[in-house]
Amino acid sequence: MTDAANDDAARAAALLREHRESIDRLDAILVYTLGERFKHTQAVGKLKAEHDLPPSDPAREALQIARLEDLAKKADLDPEFAKAFLNFIIEEVIRHHKKHQE
Numbered sequence: 001m002t003d004a005a006n007d008d009a010a011r012a013a014a015l016l017r018e019h020r021e022s023i024d025r026l027d028a029i030l031v032y033t034l035g036e037r038f039k040h041t042q043a044v045g046k047l048k049a050e051h052d053l054p055p056s057d058p059a060r061e062a063l064q065i066a067r068l069e070d071l072a073k074k075a076d077l078d079p080e081f082a083k084a085f086l087n088f089i090i091e092e093v094i095r096h097h098k099k100h101q102e
């Protein structure tokens, strides 16, 4: 390899490492954020079970989806992806809420 090609490869490796450090940091934020979100939804599930409320609330979900789609557009994230991601989380929350009621 020439010196120029070596320099180029070293620059690419450094950039890759920097991006991966950012990705790891953001993944940790996502996991801690989700953990915190689930603490609140578990508390909501307990309240719903104690007060005989239904596990899911489609009206609230519709508002959340609309809000998230709007936020996603502003954040340069695919709104369809944001919607699918929130629906995936909500599905898991509702599964937990149903368990509270068993």
Ligand SMILES: C=C(O[C@@H]1C=C(C(=O)O)C=C[C@H]1O)C(=O)O
Pocket: 041, 044, 055, 056, 057, 058, 060, 061, 064, 089, 090, 093, 094, 097
């Ligand atoms: C957490 C709740 O329960 C369910 C889960 C939701 C969520 O994860 O955001 C939203 C609405 C409900 O279907 C709630 O009613 O607020």
